[in-house]
Amino acid sequence: MTTVAPESDVRRHELAEFLRSRRERIPPEQVGLVRGRRRRTPGLRREEVAQLSAVGVTWYTWLEQAREIQVSPQVLDALARALLLDASERTHLFSLAGVMDPAPPAQCPSVTPALRAMLDQLDPLPAYVQNSRYDILAYNTTYGRLLGDLDRVPPEDRNCLWLAFTDADWRAAVVDMPEARRMMAAKFRASMAGHLTEPAWKTLLARLEATSPEFREVWARHEVVGQGGKVKYIRNAHVGLLHLEFTNLWLGPTGGPRLLTYVPLDEETRERLERLRDLSPATV
Known part of the structure; x- marks a missing residue:
């Protein structure tokens, strides 16, 4: 009978091997350390990584030994810097640790210059x-002003579901927000079925459940719906009521990234969108 290791064990061993591989590729001179004559370890020693990231040597050793210990986002951030990880490696590190990155890469590989x-x-x-x-992942000027001032929202909070349940400007802008939130939660549940063990999905769900009683109530219904377009009314604080229809343009397989556009359904809405785009940044 074949025994399958628990996912947590697999993750810890993958994390340990990844850290070891990144440590061994860095020559000490690259981080300002002296190589010395008696160095046998390729790259950095464990104690040098611990020193560079300001963590305990024993604790870091246990991490490379795949022991069952807790690791904080702050420590992972320090390790990523000490090991000179690039954006993809950093994302991989946090994913293996099952921890949300406090400073995720600003650029998304699916958002090309042409798409911007x-x-x-x-x-x-x-x-x-x-x-x-x-x-x-990316937005134009008018969308950034449609439901509030998106430029002022921290990058880690630029999530439509999070803003719909926690941001006062978004809650005020969407006409029939209770129904909109119910549909968003149902779409999120349908999409999450394929990502149940992924840290970023679990972290977002935990944040919503811990922060929003409204989300907890809607989530408990276990509703699911698919993606699709819909007519919306949005009451913008600067230009008034907007009558819009949004559509999805998939950038890959259905369920992946997509381009969403809001098309005005009357001339008055079109004129108001032009005014919204042309507002001075100080006005928004």
């Missing part, structure tokens, strides 16, 4: 790129 240019060309039509977890 397309977003800008669509102005004053509000448009943005979003993944199936509701993270906002």
